[in-house]
Amino acid sequence: MSPRWFAVAIAVALSGLFSWKVIEGQNQPRLPLHELPGLEGNSFDGAYVATTAGCVACHTDTENGGALLSGGVPFETPFGTIYSPNITSDVETGIGGWSTQEFATAMLTGLSPEGEHYYPAFPYTAYSVMSAQELVDLKAWLDTVEPVASVTPEHDLPWPLSNRLSVTGWKVLFFDAQRTVDPDPRGAYLVNGPGHCAECHASRNVLGGVTDRALGGNQRGPDGEAVPGITAEHLADWTVEDLDLFLEVGITPDGDFSGGHMADVIEYSTGLLYPADRKAMARYLLSSANGS
Helix, strand or coil, X not given: CCHHHHHHHHHHHHXXXXXXXXXXXXXXXXXXXXXXXXXXXXXXXXXXXXXXXXXXXXXXCHHHCCCCCCECCEEEECCEEEECCCCCCXXXXXXXXXXXXXXXXXXXHCECCCCCECCCCXXXXXXXXXXXXXXXXXHHHHCXXXXXXXXXXXXXXXXXXXXXXXXXXXXXXXXXXXXXXXXXXXXXXXXXXXXXXXXHHCCCCCCCXXXXXXXXXXXXXXXXXXXXXXXXXXXXXXXXXXXXXXXHHCECCCCCECCHHHHHHHHHCXXXXXXXXXXXXXXXXXXXXXXX
């Protein structure tokens, strides 16, 4: 079935479900958003939150010399091409005019300040577990990023997916804004929360939904590439030191190097983590808890 027919199927099959789940409250924000502006943001801590969340890798078009966080990175999906937005402090084309509450709403519920639904290429499905302080700190750092006037290209999606109202049905089935992840152990939190590993390493169904966040691999990954499983079973021959080194510099135990989008994740995210955090992720990924 072509992406266009997938789109039609999604719109028809899900339209009747939307009202029921929204009334149930599944996609209401987990945190009291009105309290967030009262927290004091720390831009230094926010820079590290951005590292754990992989912001630079997705929002900076390094391949074409794009400015930091100015967006425009294309992501090829089975349904069309999505372009990451400008999240610099530019007021007109970035998020410089957003309030802390508006920013937190986007991160926790996938809604823009105008009330439009974001496509799930933006991993709010993982970011929704982040703490209030992390969100406030991240916004404080983003406000320090040099503003860049850069308009993101329009997404190349078939109708009706080109209408953001189509995302409401997708959220009904595949997004739970009430999901929580315990911050301890740290490795489990980073993998299942801001690190959003499941968004690439968990399988997706025909509608693009992740129904099982076990990291068993995804044959329909970014840009059409297969993404390997990273459970303890898949990495049975790896040691904690092997995986720690891979997350730092991208080299596998057999001497090969990571490529594709993972190379950017390593260069701008996992490779810059505090050593203790990176090792905590490695320990969790190699534990029996991951993927169980």
